[in-house]
Amino acid sequence: MTGGGVILGKASDELTKLARKYQIPVTGTLMGLGSFPGTDPLWLGMLGMHGTYHANMAVSHCDLLIAVGVRFDDRVTGTIETFAPNAQIVQIDIDPSSINRNVVVELPIIGETKATLKDLIQFLAEHKYVPAKDTRQEWLTEIEQWREKVPLTYCQNGEIIKPQYVIEKLYYVTNGDVFVTTEVGQNQMWTAQFFKFNKPNTFITSGGLGTMGYGLPAAIGVKCAFPDKQVVDIAGDGSIQMNIQELATAAQYNIAVKVVLLNNGFLGMVRQWQELFYEKRYSHTDMTYAPDFVKLAEAYGVVGMRATKPAEVEKTLREAFSIDKPVLMDFRVSREECVYPIVRPGESLSEMDLGTREMIN
């Protein structure tokens, strides 16, 4: 289990080496995305409230959990009492106050993630440790079965764009070679689920505080540091309006960030909770009254584009990336799409709500 500490501690190489050498499946927190290659077969995806089915099941059934640079946030663990119930937990962290704070662990190791993992790799090599092949293969097969049973998926049919489809197309168009920032809410969770991050420091999101309005200014900061790289802010129509004035900054200095606006006319994540937990009483989450984002972008001196049909998505993205200017793309997406799986607050990771079968199939 890898977290933000692996990225901050620049320990991705060591973690990857360790996992590959001993065939250890890896899951990550939101802050840990990118610390292990997202295209590696050992990568299970994110765990937690909106984690993948197989990642949550793997954590719930494993007998040893090595947690590197994580602090066991409540969105990651579900109910603490039933988190990794069968596992001995080893926690590696630089911050002593993070040990035993949320989850009581069997073996705490206080140290820099990079140095500690290096030592661990060396120790295992010196002692000629070889994982028991049969049991390891059995375990990996079990995880694979979970992955096949409930894959991370959605259903793109009809003439309405699914937000997940836009993110998958974004990955396809950019080949993953891009810095991604997000706002907070459904846009953030879909990005975490459907975009494959292969390198550390490329996924930039407000994890702990959950600050709406973070993505656009953060993207500007990243683009200033790496002017030759593509930088994308994946946004929602609620979040983007919290710091939309920064479009002027992007226009003034021609900081060519691209904003992928997943516009569903709702405060999406809050609406989802109202749908699931409050019998669809959508109290003050309808954001239909919004500016015309294309015109607004143009008013700021930024290129504005719009896509309303699935067929237009790829074309719009390709066009935006070919322009060396800041661009805002307004994707009109399915209004009441939910983020699945979801672990309801107060429930265990193994008790996920997987959404309707129709969505899964």
Place this chain on the structure above:
Amino acid sequence: MKLKGSQILLKMLEEEKVDLIFGYPGGAVLDIYDQLYKSKLKHILVRHEQGAVHAADGYARATGKVGVCLVTSGPGATNTVTGIATANMDSIPVVVFTGQVPTTLIGNDAFQESDITGITRPCTKHNFLVRSVEELAATIKKLFISRDPEGPGRCWSTSLKMSWPRKQNSIRPTSKSEITMLRINPFLRNYRRFWKCFFKRKNLC
């Protein structure tokens, strides 16, 4: 050669190899912006102070270096709070320089005054109120010293905050006790001054 506070700040940033800052000018930091005008340091003008901190935060997350911002006192400073809390929660190294009203006016509800060190105490790793120009260089050094670019994992220490008096030379402690008071709490000192004036006016002492 005697340097002004604003010159010291820019020199220190140069020494720390800061090549880019995000900010928004205002009354209390005009001196610094005037130096910035003459300097080669790159500055990105945002449209809201929250944006400055998020931009510095994004810069820090992508590069592993420290993100730096500069804003004015009062509302400029309070507008950074969400950005600071965001960086602090995710252990991202960000340094925020805010202006502050002249030292003599601290605690007086002066124009664009806010107790920004007090407000940000729970959401920063360290924060400083610099009350004299002599303390400035050492304080700025402290902001960057906890991070060693070569030492991985050091960057878990996080956002820092510093306040900044406009007229550093205006501090003239008159007695030993006042120096102590000044160290304890600038607000107390001003209350003392207030009561002194009050009693004088009422001819009570």
